Amino acid sequence: MSKTGMSKGGLPDLPPLREVVARHGLSASKALGQNFLFDEQLLDRIAAIPGKLAGANVLEVGPGPGGLTRALLRAGANVTAIEMDKRCLPALAELGEAFPGQLKVIEGDALKVDPATLFDGPWHVVANLPYNVGTALFTGWLSGKDWPPAWQSLTLMFQLEVAERIVAGTDSDAFGRLAVLAQWRACPRIAMKVHRSAFTPPPKVMSAIVHVTPAAMPEGVVPRMLERVTEAAFGQRRKMLRQSLKGLPGALDALEKLGIDAQRRAETLTVADFVAIARVLSPPA
The missing domain is CATH 3.40.50.150 (Vaccinia Virus protein VP39)
Known part of the structure; x- marks a missing residue:
């Protein structure tokens, strides 16, 4: 040395x-x-x-x-x-x-x-x-x-x-x-x-x-559910959400409940939108 x-x-x-x-x-x-x-x-x-x-x-x-x-x-x-x-x-x-x-x-x-x-x-x-x-x-x-x-x-x-x-x-x-x-x-x-x-x-x-x-973690969201939503949505990012999310049980109903147009594409949603979808789909704690 x-x-x-x-x-x-x-x-x-x-x-x-x-x-x-x-x-x-x-x-x-x-x-x-x-x-x-x-x-x-x-x-x-x-x-x-x-x-x-x-x-x-x-x-x-x-x-x-x-x-x-x-x-x-x-x-x-x-x-x-x-x-x-x-x-x-x-x-x-x-x-x-x-x-x-x-x-x-x-x-x-x-x-x-x-x-x-x-x-x-x-x-x-x-x-x-x-x-x-x-x-x-x-x-x-x-x-x-x-x-x-x-x-x-x-x-x-x-x-x-x-x-x-x-x-x-x-x-x-x-x-x-x-x-x-x-x-x-x-x-x-x-x-x-x-x-x-x-x-x-x-x-x-x-x-x-x-x-x-x-930062603070949003309540009522299961991390793995958020991952599943983003995997589906961005896996076919050029398609409308009604196509990319149709294979995820309950996802299209979640969009309707949240007032998110199913004809939008994934990149037009906000992080808060994805969190909201995941919250609807997450089982209660």
Whole structure:
């Protein structure tokens, strides 16, 4: 390990991340959806999005060589990082030595790890998610039965197109199942756009940071019923609701009860409309 001194602010004086990557012979793996960020100021800005993290528990997925991890540790967070690329573990171990007691690294697949088993109290998620698993992880965190969830906020890097689908409003081409899932009991926003040139290697598309906080859960709605309604409605989004929802028992009657024209298409409904349909169809508690 390279020797680490202390900066004037009392934080470890770390070697440049590019130097660490070169010393360990690391390169971004296309198979793992990796793209490295080296800009320390940009990484500090991302780590600041959730607010003060001093003493807070933070889950990071796919830390790679530890660029964002450094920023989170500098912010005072207690970081649990899940990394499946064995090549990156030595660089992360060096970070753990530089910030004693602040970093725990788990080698494995984040899709197979239950974050609830990692923390005693609430936690934040801050991650430059690998592109190939980002949406699956995100929908998993949003779909929990218990609400409010144990996580306090999600601060996640996505391809810009995916980020726009998460925050999309009604009557837009981007509005769909992902928007409803993200917005019916949470508040997502695009906190920052990140140019492709900030990454090594540069991806083919622009990226964005989405910040999500939990909101109140509407009463009388079974989450799985809302999923079934949106699956049916957006599964055939170019068709009228009377066609796309006819296979879902009671759905057309629910539209009539709510005064929603069955000749409309799914993207013309609001999140509140989908919640109302799901409420009518949800069995009483």
